[in-house]
Amino acid sequence: MHPHRTDDQDEEQHTAAHRTGYFMKECQTPDVKSNSTDSPQSTKYSTTEENIHTNLTAGCRSGKCNNGWEAHGGQCYFFSNKNLSWTLSEEECVHKKSHLAIINDEKEQKLLMGISAPKMQFPEDKFWIGLNDRQTEGEWLWVDNTPLTNKGFWLENEPDNWKGVNNQYPDGEDCVRMGVKNFIANSAAAGWVDTACERKYKFICETEACL
Template sequence: MTEADVVYSDVKFTKSKEKATVTSSPNESTYAEVKILKTEPSAGSQQQAAGGSKVTAERVAVVVLSALLLAAVIALGYICYEYHQTTGHLQKLTVENAAMRKNITETRCEVIMVQKPCPQPPADTCHKCQEGWEQNGPQCYYFSTVKLTWEQARERCRRDGADLVKIESEDEQSFLMQTLRDKMTEPEDKFWIGLTDSVTEGTWLWTDGTPLNKSLTFWSKGEPDNWTGVNNENVDGEDCVRMGTKSGSGLKWWFDKSCTAPQKRICEKSAVTGRPTCI
């Protein structure tokens, strides 16, 4: 025990009277020194105080973490909102741009046809598509509403002097995607294009026999996967390509599919080209 743990106190005791007639004087008092120990706090009290501090610290930590999590959720929601807004605006601009180019092409042809005076036919050429076909530059596209196998779809295109579409640029892929979104009724409502590896597995060829340019492909994530179905029920795998998506952004929306699965189709042929005549 240390010196600091001891408290000294003076206690005065008075001698008892020997006789009733005798009274002790103040000088006869006896003093005794008594040591009183300080009271130590019990272990239970210390544990209770420590426990209370720990609980308070945990509550503060939970409140802080909850606030940070809420702030992160709000920030993430705002970022997602901005992303969808930007994507929607970009898609709208793309559609408007395609429509504007189509209108400009048609208007230009009409102006050339009626220009006066006209001593000789204009040197400019004009591209036109027949009714029911969509025009993009010098090419015309037909989007069917009937579902056929890949071979049947190609035969129908050839009857109209066309073939299944061959995609040769990002501009063409963008035009087709924007057009398809207006024509699709559900996510699986996709369209055949003229690409297949039915001759040699893994060697993708267009219908005209030219190989796929590997630097210009638009496969969706994980495609092509040549899926054989459950318990290999699709023994031939997936050797033909379809495209389309009802939502989403970007241009990578090609999917390999069994050539015998009925799908809609996209036919492509060159627009009618000619020199306008004076009228």
């Protein structure tokens, strides 16, 4: 219970006190180029087993991302410089033919933590990722509806579904943000905190890098 927290300042104190999957995408053919300067190659989402097999052999490779995106391990990542709610952040990613980041393993966690850390101007300058329990409390799902299996990246005592000072967040904390400003390179430091989906943070979009 947090009787004295007030919005960002209290959230920062709250998280500081605790410190001591993805969408199946079909790449464009190699001769198709995007005119966008801030979005990756076009992406299609599919959940059928047949399409999953097809997409895994679609020829995506690392290093082919549009301007403003970063290529790592066959994926393109976009780190926003504006703050939006979780829902609007996901809509923005979809508009860019992508989705909020889905973190599949420790390697990807380290990668995104390492990239996001220098982009944070202050401790609460964090990033939304594509994880939430809006459908059923305590059942954490990624934006492609796959369940969370690796639960080792939460900050201590998180998630806690805090409802805010004077019940300012009656629906609790159903969306997840990440980031640690003083992140130690190559560590697997936990960086996930559940928070109210209507709050505004930066966000990370993800899609596959294609030829």
